[in-house]
Amino acid sequence: MLETKALTKKFKSYEAVSNVSLYLEEGESVGLLGPNGAGKSTTISMMSTLLPPTSGEVRYNGVDALNKPQELRRVLGVVPQEIALYEELTAYENMKFFGRIYGLKGQKLEQRIKEVLELIGLTERSKDRVETYSGGMKRRINIGVTLLHEPRVLIMDEPTVGIDPQSRNYILEMIRRLNREKDMTILYTSHYMEEVEKLCDRIYIMDHGEIIASGTNQELKNILANDETIRIDVETLSKDFADRLSSHDVVQKVTQEGTGYKVIATKGDDLLGDVFELAKRSHTKITSVVVQTPTLEDVFLHLTGRTLRD
DSSP: OEEEEEEEEEETTEEEEEEEEEEEOTTOEEEEEOOTTSSHHHHHHHHTTSSOOSEEEEEETTEETTTSOHHHHHHEEEEOSSOOSOTTSBHHHHHHHHHHHTTOOHHHHHHHHHHHHHHHTOGGGTTSBGGGSOHHHHHHHHHHHHHTTOOSEEEEESTTTTOOHHHHHHHHHHHHHHHHHSOOEEEEEOSOHHHHHHHOSEEEEEETTEEEEEEOHHHHHGGGTTEEEEEEEESSOOHHHHHHHHTSTTEEEEEEETTEEEEEEEOOTTHHHHHHHHHHHTTOOEEEEEEEOOOHHHHHHHHHSSOTTO
16 A cells, blocks of 8 residues: 655765665554664655655555655645644644645534544543643644544654553554554554554564564564573672673673663573573672563564664
8 A cells, every 4th residue: 555665865974764665555553663763753754755765665556656645645644753733722723724734624624623532532622722731632632633634544653752651542542443443554653662562463673774674573573482581680780790691602682671681592491590600600699580482672672782762
């Protein structure tokens, strides 16, 4: 339905996006994950025809969307990372303004405003100025104005950043309904791994401007199918202990987390014994050890060297 081929964007000598090829099937919900600076927002801007690429293609139903953007723009909704509202206006006034930009008017516009306000749960606050809203309510209106023209494709750039858990859950459930009940095609970026796992059929992982892995949640986890994650809590953090762990033959990654360390390692029968021996040598007291199957967060860390929120 919507695809990019070898999409590249350079800003002078800096290449922000390099040869990105991805696709969205009709009715799919697809995640785009990457640490800050990975190139996600630049990719989204090019896919939505807001930013011309240096090279590459964007196609919607086989049509060149860069040279003929009208068809894609008619069915596209983009929820930006930043709040894009007139906060001195009410929610209703914002919707009426943006609805007219979409070409809606009269009874059709009024009906869509009513339907969207019900969907985002803000009917009773529609006549209040947006500046009086909580962060979560502003996020909901930010999504709401994007839904007025009933888009078939929805691109969402971190739509839940900086809001309370209740508002976040409300938005996630709303997105799930749009995808499943309205068959809306969604491209979703987030700093929260659990959101992408909950919402998305497939996932692309992006780093340094490139797509470095893609697949379903399980397919990505299979990258570490022969590995295990060990959570080691210690009485006192020790650089010597961490360095000894990192030097172990089967250990791939060691990261500090709170009062201990997360270790990604190739499965081995004697690894736990070695962990306790290394702790003894570095005079480190272990308070707990938990062995887990690698998560999608672990895969991300393995591929990028960073956590999603770094």
